Amino acid sequence: MAERYSSFAPGGTRWLLQRITAVFLIVVLAMHFFLLHFVNHAAEVTLADTEARMQNIGYFLTMVLFLWAGAFHGINGVYNALVNQGLSGTQKKVVLAVLIVAGVALVGQGTYVALVMSGMI
């Protein structure tokens, strides 16, 4: 089966993506925490500030990527955890479907919020 040689076995792709997103998340999550709790105290955040930050395209993109990466990483993690505990068959399919729907909702809503904040819509 030559074609199989050109792509990852499913387990492997997700495994690698989990690591890649993790590396990205380390950096961004640390930055995120630092920025919103130590530089700007979370307690003092207002829509105006947020919108101001979001208007910076670099920051905006980082945050959106942060969201996507985090969502993939988290949801894939949860899925793995469940499968590792012996989920199989229909159960597994249902869980996968639910997680995908939740993930898409999360990413969709999050991206929409970000777009609003940045004033793009």
Added chain:
Amino acid sequence: MYEHDVIVVGAGGAGLRAAIAAHEAGADTAIVSKLHPVRSHTGAAEGGINAALQEGDDWELHAYDTMKGSDYLGDAPAVETLAQDAPEDTMRLEHWGMPFSREEDGRVSQRPFGGLSYPRTTYAGAETGHHLLHVMYEQVVKRGIQVYDEWYVMNLATSDEPNPKDRECHGVVAYDVQSGQIEGFKANQGVILATGGPGQAFDHTTNAVSCTGDGHAIAYRAGVPLEDMEFIQFHPTSLPSTGVLISEGVRGEGGILYNEDGERFMFEHGYANNAGELASRDVVSRAELTEVNEGRGVNDEYVHLDMRHLGEERILDRLENILHLAEDFEGVDGLVEPMPVKPGQHYAMGGIETDENGQTCISGLYAAGECACVSVHGGNRLGGNALPELIVFGKRAGRHAAGDDLGEPQIKTGYGNDVEDETDVELPVTPGSAGIGTDDGVAADGGPRSASDARSDGGIATDAAGAIERAVERERERVDRLMDRDTGIQHAEIRQKLQTAMTDYVNVFRTEEGVKKALRIIRECREEYQDVYVDDPSRTFNTDLQQTYETRNLIDVAETIALGALVRTEFRGAHWRAEHQERKDEEWLKHTLISWNGGKPDIFYRPVILEGDEKTYEPKVRSY
């Protein structure tokens, strides 16, 4: 009933090799083993495999060394076959992926070993046997050979002719340890016994708990003679509490033996003024025991092996695994204290009499490995010669059983014209079957004739299925009897008594009186065994039942060892007799054979074959 062409009993090195060979020769082959194959005791072998592989070495030298090591009690055709085939079969292992230790240039390493004129011991770290066993099991998995693991073989199913040489082996009876179910296994072409050593006949042995001489005993009771059973190798350095082997490497590196008074007795008491600790195994074993017997042993039991002076660095570099062994199995730290050691039973040179094709005198019955005696080791086995025996003769037995033509064997088997009868030895007790029936009440396989034996024609059953059915029935009855009884004696007590007697009297030192005492105790054990019962009422994984069977086998095997030790009135190889301190070539260049003979052991002799293909091996003084 299960049916295959070839049935191999035992899955150690010999059994696995036999199964592979039979399978390759086209036979439908199955392995029946009381242990899962990788649990077999071949895995414990450390040192290596002798094979003349390199240029400059020669199989003839290997044959010569082996013959000399055997103290001229090896049969030349067998010895030469071993030396000739070992290189090829060792290379075969290499091609099956065995992780041999390597030289800089990537070739397999070879090291020197006791009694060898050339460094020809091929090895894989200090775990040669482990790798050999696993590599061969892997090949069995690859070939899809059927393995019935944790099936205990209880007996053979043979025909019943009065003369064992006319009998035919049709299969075996085994019981599934996990479920307790007893079944017949029909072998259309042959049964190969590869059940390993009988070390458990002694209470201090380097052998596994499963080395109970089952194959010896069932072949013996079926009428095959056991050969040279008196030749037992004792290893001088085993740990006292478990019998775990401390390799010769410690002494090789400079380890020193001390007695309780801190004397370096090998020199100070003159046991070996030149070689000292490095004298041959039997010499050192005898020296240690003399020290203990004369009251200079530590705790009256063992001596000390000290390697502390070698320094931590050297020890960690070359003898690291010894530190682990001493720590794990004796609770002793070899870096800060000397290690306790004493001689332990290690190897049985004798066994089921076979020819160089592995065949016994019963047609369709083969034996290979430590349970067989071809004989290559004669009076004393050289280190590193057992593993090649497994692969060389395992393979030959497998091929022959599967129908390959290996030529006419030169070694004769069974009682025949060429044997010498000498039954004038005075025995302290009548050996052989006790209670269970009289002489003619014992069937060919040693069991009592039972109701299910009765055949309408009153004659001999020749049909295979019938023979197996009868054998199965007999074992079912025996098991029922053992399980139904709920008072009497338990096997553990008998086994303990037997083992102690063997270690006390048929050990490194043998005196006429001692061996006779042992025979008397063995007799007692046999009689006590009449009342044995199995306490565990369950059919599930009943190891109590299995061990009760094994103990019976040990009694038979121990008896042959003691009988052999009594009749051989000379000092040859590992067999030392107080009253007879020299090798007597005129009288004793012959094998001791003991056959069950319907419950009454019969002792006879067959001359050693010293004529090889091209040369004759002249007995010389064995000195190194």
Added chain:
Amino acid sequence: MSQSYNRGLVEDFSRWKEFSAGMWAWIFHKFTGWMLIGYLFTHIAVLSTATSGEMVEVNAADLPNVEGTGMTEVPLYDATLGGLESLLIIRILEVGLLAVAVFHILNGIRLLMVDLGIGLEAQDKSFYASLILTGIITVASVPTFLAGVGF
């Protein structure tokens, strides 16, 4: 087949006392991972208030992110965030979240190292180090997090 006995999952959880470092690391990483993804959902939900465009009237004194005093009109977003931030419990939860995130990051780094085959022999030590560091960072951040909440 003879019958056999399945001791089931009892083993897994009644034996927690016997778990070793790697096991605890695995359990904590799982736990913190789930917390984080759970938080991410909540977080987006809260941030969604930014999209409503609605204005609400609040008492500026109650909210830490609104300057001045008395009743003012602020975006719903500010009101929600400020409202939440004024609660001690939320502040404490935030410290918890930090702890969770820090542990997940540190152990995550440890796991990434393991994936790369680095420092496998020290895997238990690196786990303990992650725990201790998490503790230190968490404690050190308490003042920042609790600043300005109504003591």
Added chain:
Amino acid sequence: MSTQQPEPESQEAPTDPEFQGAESSVDEAERSGGDIDQTAADPTDLEGETVLIKVFRYDPEVEAKQEPRFDDFHVPFTKGMTALDAVIYARDQYDSSLTFRHSCRQAVCGSDAFFINGKQRLACKTQIAELEQPIRIEPLPHQEVVKDLVVDMDHFYDQMHAVEPYFQNEETPAIEDLEEQRQSRENREKIKMSTRCIWCGACMSSCNIAAGDNEYLGPAAINKAYRFAMDDREPEEIKEHRLRIVEQEHGVWRCQTQFSCTEVCPKDIPLTEHIQELKREAVKKNLKFW
């Protein structure tokens, strides 16, 4: 054979903690006093004392044992005594129905991995003196118990066989050209640890992933695959084939680097390291084709 499963919940546990050994130990100790060396030169704290072992008992056919219970045995301590010696003593002196696998007594046959004081260990390699008392001896967790300390190993063997655990090269050459294959020392060194596995199953029993996902190959089988995949004597295509086996869904990716396998392995095989290396190899191989 009957196939009904015992139902632990619905039965009352016959509580008989001080079973047999407790009383019988007195006269047994006397009976065996003669051949037990109580006066060793180097006495440890335990010398001359008895140790208490609590052994898991279960037998589907014996009524009192259908519901698992623990039996107490008092075993006279001798220097160097291992956990295996202790259960052998208990069996031979007190209760011959006590069932467990064992053979070599020297950590090469891999039959006697038990759960001793909460850890998977080889009984023959475990010194009694180093354990806290009372010593709890149970069958390996996460495996079906057949009887007492005997567990069903079939699943373990299946997983081992699933990775094609045998050397694969071109057809074995004919006798005449049985030239040895060369292998560098470095390469042998690389696979050395992985070849030491004795199939004891301790690692598999300790892994929570293997417990949850029955199809997970498990550390021992993956290590076996490693042993071959890293052996230079096998051709490159075979190595790829081997990676393909371990990178399946229930292969290496399942491992969550819990390390318990590495910790319990009596042969000190760095299992986690081998698994991780295979993950990286699999990723590398796949990346090449992108």
